[in-house]
Every structure is written in C-alpha cells, then in structure tokens.
Amino acid sequence: MKWRQLSEKIVLIEVENSHAWAEGLRELRLPGIKEIVPTDREVAVQFDDFFEDDFMQALNDVKVTRPSSREIVEIPVCYELGLDWERIIELTKLDKEEVIKVHEGSEYRATYGFTPGFLYLSGLDFRLQAPRLAEPRIKIPKGSVGIGGTHTGIYSLEGPGGWNILGRTPIDLFDIRKENPVTVPNMASVRFHRITQTEFDQWS
Amino acid sequence: MELMRINSPGIISSIQDHGRKGFRHLAIPQSGFLDSYSASLANYLVGKTPGAEAIEIIGGTFKCTFLTAMNISVAGVSTRLQVNGQDHEILQQIAVSSGDELSIRGELTYLGIGAHLEADKHFGSVSTLPSVHLGGIQGTYLSKNQHLSGQPTKVNPAYLSKDLAPRKTSLIRVLKGLEFEGDTDQFEEKKWSISTASNRIGLRLQNNDWYQDPLEMISVPVFPGTIQLPPSNQPIVLLNDAQTTGGYPRIAQVIAADLPRIGRLIAGGSIRFKFVGINEAREIYTRQSTFIKHVLKANR
Numbered sequence: 001m002k003w004r005q006l007s008e009k010i011v012l013i014e015v016e017n018s019h020a021w022a023e024g025l026r027e028l029r030l031p032g033i034k035e036i037v038p039t040d041r042e043v044a045v046q047f048d049d050f051f052e053d054d055f056m057q058a059l060n061d062v063k064v065t066r067p068s069s070r071e072i073v074e075i076p077v078c079y080e081l082g083l084d085w086e087r088i089i090e091l092t093k094l095d096k097e098e099v100i101k102v103h104e105g106s107e108y109r110a111t112y113g114f115t116p117g118f119l120y121l122s123g124l125d126f127r128l129q130a131p132r133l134a135e136p137r138i139k140i141p142k143g144s145v146g147i148g149g150t151h152t153g154i155y156s157l158e159g160p161g162g163w164n165i166l167g168r169t170p171i172d173l174f175d176i177r178k179e180n181p182v183t184v185p186n187m188a189s190v191r192f193h194r195i196t197q198t199e200f201d202q203w204s
Numbered sequence: 205m206e207l208m209r210i211n212s213p214g215i216i217s218s219i220q221d222h223g224r225k226g227f228r229h230l231a232i233p234q235s236g237f238l239d240s241y242s243a244s245l246a247n248y249l250v251g252k253t254p255g256a257e258a259i260e261i262i263g264g265t266f267k268c269t270f271l272t273a274m275n276i277s278v279a280g281v282s283t284r285l286q287v288n289g290q291d292h293e294i295l296q297q298i299a300v301s302s303g304d305e306l307s308i309r310g311e312l313t314y315l316g317i318g319a320h321l322e323a324d325k326h327f328g329s330v331s332t333l334p335s336v337h338l339g340g341i342q343g344t345y346l347s348k349n350q351h352l353s354g355q356p357t358k359v360n361p362a363y364l365s366k367d368l369a370p371r372k373t374s375l376i377r378v379l380k381g382l383e384f385e386g387d388t389d390q391f392e393e394k395k396w397s398i399s400t401a402s403n404r405i406g407l408r409l410q411n412n413d414w415y416q417d418p419l420e421m422i423s424v425p426v427f428p429g430t431i432q433l434p435p436s437n438q439p440i441v442l443l444n445d446a447q448t449t450g451g452y453p454r455i456a457q458v459i460a461a462d463l464p465r466i467g468r469l470i471a472g473g474s475i476r477f478k479f480v481g482i483n484e485a486r487e488i489y490t491r492q493s494t495f496i497k498h499v500l501k502a503n504r
Contacts, residue, residue: 004382005482006382006425006427006430006454006457007379007427007429007457007459007460007482007485008459008460008482008485008486008489009460010427012382012424012425022229026229034225034226035225035226035228035229036229037228037229037425037448037449038229039422039423039424039425039449040422040423041422041423041424042424042425043425044228044425044427046228046427050486112229112230112231113228113229113230113231113448113449114231114423114449115231115447116230116231116232116335116336117230117231117336118231157336159335159336176326176327176336176337176338177326179327179328181230181327182230186229
C-alpha cells in the first residue's frame, strides 16, 4: 500500500481493488473521516482535521469486500430508445441485434463517482467499445444507457454527456431526495435485459 | 412568511451554506460558500453559526426589497451597499423594515439573513447546485421577482471591527502538485490572468508559456483547490462545484488557509503562486483558524 498527501487533510492511497477496499474502509466507520473517494488507481481520504501518519495503522483493519458474494441486479433496457445506433453499428461493425445480444450477454460491475448519478459499468465486451462523441450532448434523457470507450454506463440523471446512447431504462436509479440515493449498490453485479417500447411506456 | 423579493440577482446569486460532506464518492461536489471566511462574518452578525445558510452574490448589482422586519449583514470584497439609497458599511448588523430596499455591488459578497430561510435541502445542505437540481429553491439560482420565505429570528446586537474585512489577494500559497513537472521558481515567477469564463466550477487561468509534457492519466480524485493542467495548458483552479474526479495532471494544491482567497478572485484579475511545504501550510492554517475563533468569541 502506497500513500501520498494531496494536502493538509487529504491523503491518497494506492491499493489493489481500490473500490472494494474503499467500501471496506467505509464500513469501519472510523471517526474523523469526511470523505472516502475511490477511483481505479487511488483512494482519496479526506479528514476533518490534519492527516496524521498513524492513521495508516488503522488501515490494516480494512476488510476487502468480496464482490462475488453480491446478488446480480437486473436492469431492464429498451434498446429502441437508443440515440446513436447508426454510429454504434458503424464503429463496431456489428448489426443492431448482435450489439444488443452482446450487451445483454455480459455481467458488469457497477461503481459511482464519474458524474452525479452515473452508473459506471466495467466488463464491456471489447467488440462493443466505441469512442465517445466528438461533441457531447447538452442534454441526455434520464435513464440513458451508453457506451463510452471501454465502459458502458447509465445516466441516472438528465444532464450533459458524451457517450454513445443505445437504449434507456425506465427504472429510477438515483433519488436526490434520499440520503442514500442509489438504487443499485456500489460494487453490485449488473445485467441488462431488453424490454419493448410498450413495456417501457407502461413501466411503473 | 415572505422575507424578501429579489429585484435583481446580480450576475449570479444563490443560497449557499457549509456545503455537502460525505458524498464525493457519488460525485456530489461540496458546493457551499466560495469564501467561507466572509460568510462566517456575515453569519456571525446575524446570530447564526458560521456555516448557516446565506445568500452568495457573484458580481453585478444585487437588489432586493424586504417584506418584513429583520436583521441583515453584508460581508465581501470590493463591496458597496445601500439601504434605501443611503450608503452603509460592510460588517455591520443592519435592522431593516418591510419596504426597505437593499442594493449591493461587489465581486463576491455574502448577505447574512437574520432568519431561518426556507430552501430545499439535499444531502444535508441547502447549497444550490443547478446541474443536479440540488438545494436552493428547486435547485436554481435566484431570479428577478423571486420571493424568499422564512422566519425572522431574534438577533442580539453584534459588532465586528472593519480590520476583519476580507481582502482580495492575488498571491496564493500552494503545495507542489503530485503531477507537477518543471522548475518551481519559474512557476512562482509567472503572473496569470483570470479569465471571465471563471465560475463556481473553477478559475480558468490564461497562460502564454507554461508547458508540461502531456500526460495520459486515468481519472484520479480532485478537490477544491486542486490546480489541473489540461492539454490546452490553461490551468484550472478547481472551486466548490467542480467534478470530484479528473484525468488531468494535478500541478499544485491551494493550501487550506487560502481556499477562501481563491473564491474571491472569481470576478477576475491576476494570480501568482508561492510554494510552501506541508508543515508550513499546517502552521498557517492553525494560526488562521485560531485567530478567527478568538475574534468571534471575543466579540460575543
């Protein structure tokens, strides 16, 4: 485990399985910690007061949560509501049905932190990789499912975005009125299954 | 009850408070006061805790009409205010009556409200963040003809010396960034101008000749005060509404004590940086926070 200080109150910790490790640290509920922010490479820990070296000893107690013990969350997606099918087909050299089959056929791991409400999913089949749009959209409909480079993901909130949109989910995934706003837990395993436009419209 | 009507919001005015804590892992930024020092003075003068809700005004002329009697206060940089056309000073407790008109012109100003202000709370804060519809009144900045409601509170007399007035400083102390490449002396010599495109997301600096080799980075955590160098080589000093992660080199980090100072530069001007070590940064912060606590206690 390597660590460096970003500032007086913030330390950056480089550790394997950074997201799972950060969840383990969060579960310890150590006093004096204001933020725990994992990224793929490092985890930032911000303290209420100055960072002290001896905090690093407490980290030996962190238990890395085993992701395989989690349930698989099924997310319905209407692929008829994609916005970038022409582009996706051109970039992947697959037809629409093949793209859907491959997208549905994989199991993904969900993390947060990219942009508010965004469900960042790793495990995208390499055949579906597609670079982001040159010009991001100013407004993407809530629930849009997209592909951006090597990942797929879901814009849980309406907002700007540059990913290739292949469908939309009717499920509410991020409720800002709740202190714990996420529907899909951090580090959950996720699978998509297709629904029709009619099913989407009637979803309650 | 109705407290006030906004007649002109200035360039941007919004309800802010101490901000959001504990949600950065969901990409929810801190938001909150750009200049926590000035805000704490304004709040002190209306009997509120340092992080309580207040109105933050960025640029332009802010005008409002009060609809009930209450106490207010104003703190900010380059700030002038008038009540019913009469000049008033900043850092004073001012009693207003129904019908009184307030006009504030300043670069970054806090209007302390001697009332519990009704606003939408999300993730423990009423700080306004329109991009996610958080806080404020339905997640929006204040607008012309908007009415704000709440309940005036009883406020004891309070006084602060003008010596405590916030100052605009263009020399900001920083820690060397984790991805800084180059000569620190040369970096300190540079004077950057602050683009008018700056906002609560960050100060955008205009650079003619600072250069680092482009670095391919995956996203790493960033915080208010982190100075990023995008491929354009125009640095950005991140502020309270910035994204929580980013893939650009972190070339410097503003010391905690100087975070309120970078907020004050939002209206523009120039900026220079001075590197300090982490121990010195801690000492400066401890001295400053001890001083502020002492001042607010001594004036009680």
